[in-house]
Amino acid sequence: xxxxxxxxxxxxxxxxxxxxxxxxxxxxxxxxxxxxxxxxxxxxxxxxxxxxxxxxxxxxxxxxxxxxxxxxxxxxxxxxxxxxxxxxxxxxxxxxxxxxxxxxxxxxxxxxxxxxxxxxxxxxxxxxxxxxxxxxxxxxxxxxxxxxxxxxxxxxxxxxxxxxxxxxxxxxx
Numbered sequence: 663x664x665x666x667x668x669x670x671x672x673x674x675x676x677x678x679x680x681x682x683x684x685x686x687x688x689x690x691x692x693x694x695x696x697x698x699x700x701x702x703x704x705x706x707x708x709x710x711x712x713x714x715x716x717x718x719x720x721x722x723x724x725x726x727x728x729x730x731x732x733x734x735x736x737x738x739x740x741x742x743x744x745x746x747x748x749x750x751x752x753x754x755x756x757x758x759x760x761x762x763x764x765x766x767x768x769x770x771x772x773x774x775x776x777x778x779x780x781x782x783x784x785x786x787x788x789x790x791x792x793x794x795x796x797x798x799x800x801x802x803x804x805x806x807x808x809x810x811x812x813x814x815x816x817x818x819x820x821x822x823x824x825x826x827x828x829x830x831x832x833x834x835x
Contacts, residue, residue, distance in 0.1 A: 676820040683831035687820035695819045696794040702826045703786035706731055710779035717771055727833045732770035734826045735782035741822045742789040748805040748815055755806045
């Protein structure tokens with residue numbers, strides 16, 4: 663049961679521990695999301711910059727560490743865009759994201775792992791700062807995906823942070 667950033671049945675991710683990775687977004691202080699992202703991004707950065715077989719898929723149905731790193735980088739970028747809109751606009755709607763199509767179109771498995779590591783860290787710093795700046799009533803602002811899913815900034819933060827942590831579990835188990 664892998665979670666994707668546009669999973670239609672998303673609410674369980676913010677309500678209880680993930681049965682795969684064990685992360686429980688409901689148990690965290692939402693104000694800690696920026697710090698959790700910083701720690702996770704540092705792990706991804708170190709992994710992708712280290713020598714090794716980043717492009718090897720452990721099994722054909724599972725992405726390589728490089729492909730997961732590209733996905734996490736792009737997920738961070740998308741969530742930064744969506745969070746900015748949620749904080750600046752009243753109830754924005756944003757399009758869904760087909761992560762599998764993006765992986766193919768952007769040739770995730772052929773990207774340079776060092777470049778991906780640096781881009782992931784740069785994107786993370788932007789989103790960390792945006793989450794760190796959320797205060798008070800801003801946690802209740804809303805946003806809506808094109809598939810009908812609606813989030814508050816708080817549920818959005820909890821849903822988001824599960825993704826890079828879950829994928830770290832995918833590659834490091």
